[in-house]
Amino acid sequence: MLELSILGFLAEEPLHGYELKERIKALTGHVRPVSDGALYPAITRLVTAGKLDQHREDGAGAAPRRVLSLTDEGRADLLERLRHPRQPEITDHVRFNTVLAFLRHLPDRREQAAVLRRRLDFLETPTSFFYAEGKPVRAEETGDLFRQGMLRVARATGEAERTWLREAIEQLTQAS
Template sequence: MTGTTPATPAWKGTPVLPLAILGFLAEEPLHGYQLKDRITGLTGHVKPVSDGALYPAIARLEAKGLIERRTEPGAGAAPRQVLALTPAGRAELARRLREPTPTEITDRNRYFTILAFLHRLEDPAAQAAVLRRRLDFLDAPGAGFFFDEDGKPVKSEDAPTLFRRGMTQIARATAKAEREWLKAAIAELEEGA
């Protein structure tokens, strides 16, 4: 079609904070401080969420019609604001879970955010497809970052320091455990589909 541009997804290529907000609000309406506590619980010390990041993200989601504010009576005299997901927000959450970006598949912290809410995607085949993308990433040959003094790559077990060898050992063990879980989860989802 000439003269038109394809629709751009609302959050393509952005951090996962909007996804975490949508995911937690899909579970139940929350106050801002409750939402912040849940996101902090998900990301922990790795990526703490600040008010300066959370509240502007909430405002952007609200401006796009993905979440709404409701006023509830407060415990004291002041009413409290509650955030809730709109039908458009539920649709955006489903789209984000069905179509994670390459970075959301390859970056462990971003992938774990997808994984935390993947149960919200009701189609087992679609869930399995996301898990298969992560498995494909883990199975792809990776380039190491260990080089000898001539700049030639060396096997990771021959890394020049105890600590880099430790990094490799931990990464391999973690990847092995994740592969085993992914294969079992994909088989279970496909069997149930």
């Protein structure tokens, strides 16, 4: 997801490393903080793979900054990652939000709708944080106040997300 975030933000405009880190942190930092030890090796991998270009620019202070931009190969990789997110990128809420943050870069509305349909299909599968005899436990079935709270909040959030997904898919398919 870190590489997707890097490619996605650089698809919008060239950035130097610190600006890129701040944008990634704003997107997922409270849940999955990004460290320099993860960010800069990921940038190096993407530069080495020809997906990012870098050049030095004079900084606001004394030190020059490394400015990163997306190459054509990087844009192609971004689009492929958005067209075909891996299953954890569909099932994990934070990872899906990262996909969602950049899905507008995918030019084909049908492909955008297909990604949203995958998320909707996942959300429509009955599930729970807790199971009894192999079956999902519903909020009303637990005697634990705190688990009940978790389940009720998850249900409300899931209902809101499913409603939005259906509306967005309809909008995308009507416009195609």
